[in-house]
Amino acid sequence: MTQALFRALPAVDACLNALEASEPALVAATPRPLLRALVNRFLDGCRAAIREGRLTDPIRLSPEVLLPGLAAFAAREGAPRFRRVLNATGVVIHTNMGRSVLPAEAVEAVLNACRGYSNLELNLATGERGSRYSHVEDLLCTLTGAEAALVVNNNAAAVLITMDALCAGGEVVVARGQLVEIGGSFRIPDVMERSGAALREVGCTNRVHPQDYEKAINEHTVALMRVHTSNYRIVGFHSDVSVAELAEIAHRYGLPLIEDLGSGSFLDFSANGLPGEPTVRSVVAAGADVVTFSGDKVLGGPQAGIIVGKKAIIEAIKRNPLNRALRIDKMTLAALEATLRLYLDEETARRRVPTAAMMSAAPETLRRRASRLASRLRAACRERADICLVPGESRVGGGSFPENALPTTLVAVTPREGGAERLKRRLLATVPPLIGRLENHAFLLDPRTLADEEIPLAARVVREALETEDGGNAAMPPIAGL
Structure with a gap:
C-alpha cells in the first residue's frame, strides 16, 4: 500500500506544469530553479506523511487535490525573506522592524x-x-x-x-x-x-x-x-x-x-x-x-x-x-x-516625516483611526472575534524618551475560539505579517503605527488568520493544505 501511494505522487514536472496553468503570477514571480526546489520540498513532505501513516488515501495525492496546498506552500516559502510587515505595536521607532518609516x-x-x-x-x-x-x-x-x-x-x-x-x-x-x-x-x-x-x-x-x-x-x-x-x-x-x-x-x-x-x-x-x-x-x-x-x-x-x-x-x-x-x-x-x-x-x-507625524498624533485623531479600524475588523471578522476599543499607551522606541508614554486608543481583538496567542502566531504567517501585542487575553492593535491605507489590509489579514484551520505556525508544515 505504501509503495502504491508513493507511485501515486505526481512528478515534479507535472506539478510545475499545473502551477504554470493555474498560478501564472506565482510562476512569473518565482525563479524557475527556486520553484522546482519548492515543489521537491512539498513532495518530500508528502512522502514523509506517507511513511508516518498520516496520508493513506491515494485520492489526496492527485494533482487537482495537491495543487491548492502546493500553490500556497510555494507562495509562502518562495516569498522574499526580507519583506514588509504591518506594525500595530504602537512602537514608533521599532528596531526589529526597521526603525523609522521613510517619508x-x-x-x-x-x-x-x-x-x-x-x-x-x-x-x-x-x-x-x-x-x-x-x-x-x-x-x-x-x-x-x-x-x-x-x-x-x-x-x-x-x-x-x-x-x-x-x-x-x-x-x-x-x-x-x-x-x-x-x-x-x-x-x-x-x-x-x-x-x-x-x-x-x-x-x-x-x-x-x-x-x-x-x-x-x-x-x-x-x-x-x-x-x-x-x-x-x-x-x-x-x-x-x-x-x-x-x-x-x-x-x-x-x-x-x-x-x-x-x-x-x-x-x-x-x-x-x-x-x-x-x-x-x-x-x-x-x-x-x-x-x-x-x-x-x-x-x-x-x-x-x-x-x-x-x-x-x-x-x-x-x-x-x-x-x-x-x-x-x-x-x-x-x-x-x-x-x-x-x-x-x-x-x-x-x-x-512619518516618525514625527506618529509622535505628534493627537489622541482624538488616534481614537478616530481606532474606530475606523474597529469597524473594518467587525465587518471582516463577523462572529469569529469580539472587537472593542480600550485606552492604552504607545512608545517612541529606538532608545528614545524611555520614561514617556504616548496616550492612544487600542483596538482589542478577542477570538471566540483558539485564543489571542494563537491569533498572534497565525498573523506571523499572513501576507503581509501583522505584529501587535498581547494583553489581558486580547490581541491589541495600536493605530498610531498603522497608516490609514494599511487599515483595510490589517483587517484582511486578521480575518485570514481567524479563518485559518491550522492552529500552529502556517509557515511550518510543508503539507498544511493536505
Missing part, C-alpha cells in the same frame, strides 16, 4: 538614485570629482547651526571615527553614569578602547559635578565627552553637568567637547508630552565641538551616523582612513537629503 519624498529620492546614474561624487559646476558629503553638509549646517558636517553609516560608526580621529593615544574624560550600552552589546567603553583612547571615569553612577572633570584633566587628556542617556534615566538623588558648563571647562583647558547625542532630534516634542530631549541645534549652541546622532531614530530618516561641529575638527575626522570604510552609499544619501529638506519647514516636517 514619501525620501522613497522617491532613493528610486531616482537607483534608476540611473547620479552625481554622487561629481561636481556639476566643474565636471570634476566632488564630495558625496556636499549634498547634505550645507543642509545639516543650516538645520543645526554647526560649521561643518559628515555622515557615516550609523551612530556607532560616528562615535568610533570621532574617537579614532581625535582621541587615539590620549585620555578622554567621561562621567561614570554615562557609560551606556545602547543595545546589541554596543558599549561606549568598548568603542573608546577600539579607537585607542583611554577612558577616564569621573563622578558616581548617579552624580557628577564640574570639579570632577577638572580634577581628572591632565597632560594626557585629549577631550571631554558627554554621552546623552537617551535610552534610560537616572531619577531621584541625581546631578549632571550641562553641555554649556562642560563646554566652558573643556575650552578653558583647550580641549574639545564631544557629545554623543544618540537619538538626535531637530524638533521639540514637549507639546506632545515628551519633555527632556535636547535638540541637536541646542547642543551645538551650548558649545559642543562635535555632536554625533542617528539619522534613523527620532530624525525619521535612513540609517546614518551624523557628525556636526567645528569645521577644523570635522575636517580632521573626514581625513581619517576609517571614513572610507564607514561612508554612506547613494541610496542613504538620497534618502537623507530628501528627509533633511523637509525639516527646513518645521510644520512640513511634522506632517511629512
Whole structure:
C-alpha cells in the first residue's frame, strides 16, 4: 500500500506544469530553479506523511487535490525573506522592524538614485570629482547651526571615527553614569578602547559635578565627552553637568567637547508630552565641538551616523582612513537629503516625516483611526472575534524618551475560539505579517503605527488568520493544505 501511494505522487514536472496553468503570477514571480526546489520540498513532505501513516488515501495525492496546498506552500516559502510587515505595536521607532518609516519624498529620492546614474561624487559646476558629503553638509549646517558636517553609516560608526580621529593615544574624560550600552552589546567603553583612547571615569553612577572633570584633566587628556542617556534615566538623588558648563571647562583647558547625542532630534516634542530631549541645534549652541546622532531614530530618516561641529575638527575626522570604510552609499544619501529638506519647514516636517507625524498624533485623531479600524475588523471578522476599543499607551522606541508614554486608543481583538496567542502566531504567517501585542487575553492593535491605507489590509489579514484551520505556525508544515 505504501509503495502504491508513493507511485501515486505526481512528478515534479507535472506539478510545475499545473502551477504554470493555474498560478501564472506565482510562476512569473518565482525563479524557475527556486520553484522546482519548492515543489521537491512539498513532495518530500508528502512522502514523509506517507511513511508516518498520516496520508493513506491515494485520492489526496492527485494533482487537482495537491495543487491548492502546493500553490500556497510555494507562495509562502518562495516569498522574499526580507519583506514588509504591518506594525500595530504602537512602537514608533521599532528596531526589529526597521526603525523609522521613510517619508514619501525620501522613497522617491532613493528610486531616482537607483534608476540611473547620479552625481554622487561629481561636481556639476566643474565636471570634476566632488564630495558625496556636499549634498547634505550645507543642509545639516543650516538645520543645526554647526560649521561643518559628515555622515557615516550609523551612530556607532560616528562615535568610533570621532574617537579614532581625535582621541587615539590620549585620555578622554567621561562621567561614570554615562557609560551606556545602547543595545546589541554596543558599549561606549568598548568603542573608546577600539579607537585607542583611554577612558577616564569621573563622578558616581548617579552624580557628577564640574570639579570632577577638572580634577581628572591632565597632560594626557585629549577631550571631554558627554554621552546623552537617551535610552534610560537616572531619577531621584541625581546631578549632571550641562553641555554649556562642560563646554566652558573643556575650552578653558583647550580641549574639545564631544557629545554623543544618540537619538538626535531637530524638533521639540514637549507639546506632545515628551519633555527632556535636547535638540541637536541646542547642543551645538551650548558649545559642543562635535555632536554625533542617528539619522534613523527620532530624525525619521535612513540609517546614518551624523557628525556636526567645528569645521577644523570635522575636517580632521573626514581625513581619517576609517571614513572610507564607514561612508554612506547613494541610496542613504538620497534618502537623507530628501528627509533633511523637509525639516527646513518645521510644520512640513511634522506632517511629512512619518516618525514625527506618529509622535505628534493627537489622541482624538488616534481614537478616530481606532474606530475606523474597529469597524473594518467587525465587518471582516463577523462572529469569529469580539472587537472593542480600550485606552492604552504607545512608545517612541529606538532608545528614545524611555520614561514617556504616548496616550492612544487600542483596538482589542478577542477570538471566540483558539485564543489571542494563537491569533498572534497565525498573523506571523499572513501576507503581509501583522505584529501587535498581547494583553489581558486580547490581541491589541495600536493605530498610531498603522497608516490609514494599511487599515483595510490589517483587517484582511486578521480575518485570514481567524479563518485559518491550522492552529500552529502556517509557515511550518510543508503539507498544511493536505
